[in-house]
Every structure is written in C-alpha cells, then in structure tokens.
Amino acid sequence: MPPANDPSALLARLKQEGAAWQALLQTLQDEEQALIAGDADRLTLLNPVKLTQLQNVNDHAQNRHADLLAAGHTPDPAGMGAWLAQHKHPELLARWQRLNAMEREAQALNQRIGALIDMRLTATRQALNVLIHSATRQGGLYDQEGLAVAAHKGKPLTAA
16 A cells, blocks of 8 residues: 555654654754854854755655645645545644644744854954954054054144
C-alpha cells in the first residue's frame, strides 16, 4: 500500500519530518546563542549545517505533498486536514499539530536571529562610521605598516 493510503507509513514519514524539524530547531537555537555571544567562528560553522537541515525539512515536506496528491488531496494544510479527517488516526493528528508548532517555533527563532543580526550590523556600521570620521578628520588612524598614528594637533586657540 503506498504511503498516501497507509496511515502507518504516513506516521513514519511524519516522525522523520519531525526529527528533521527538531534538528533544524536545535541549530537555530545554537545560531541564536552564537549571535548573543558574538561568536562569529561558531556562526561560520553553523551555516552549512543549517542549509543542509533546511533542505532536509524541505525534502520531507515535498514527499508529504506528493503523498497528499497521490491520495487525491491538495498539498497544503487544508489537504492534510482532509486526509487526517478521512483516516481518523489520533497519533497522525498529534504529529501534524507538532510539526505545525515546530514550524511556528522556527519562524519565531528566525525572526529573533534576524533582529540579532540587525543589531550586530548596526553596531558594526556605527563603529565603522566613527573610524571613518576619525580617519578623515585626523588624517588617518594607521600608517601603511598598520601602526597607529597620533592624531594631528591643530593650533591652540590662543595662537595667532
């Protein structure tokens, strides 16, 4: 029996999809903590992991959509609701609700991560603006060898 018509096969697929979502959520939480700590090296390591996990979650969703189409339902929440109502399997409904909750949690984490990135970018821009302003006003902060250069001192106000 194809997964589209077999509640136990769909349940297994939903469990796998749930595991994929859980792994993605953990990575997003790690990313959030790395941003809070300012750990750029950790962020660099998490990016390829996150991309792989996003692809994994997407693959599971595509498989679920194909199963729904094969069962004669639309590949969307309404189609899933109709499929669940047709089979009246409580554990399937619970798994589906958990997947929806994990998706909402991932969206919330993603929004927080975006806000943290924006805060880091704003602080970096402000620091760069200070350095640029100081460099253009004082003739530069570093010489060609990268050594600090003392600021030019103007004439005292009492000078003629």
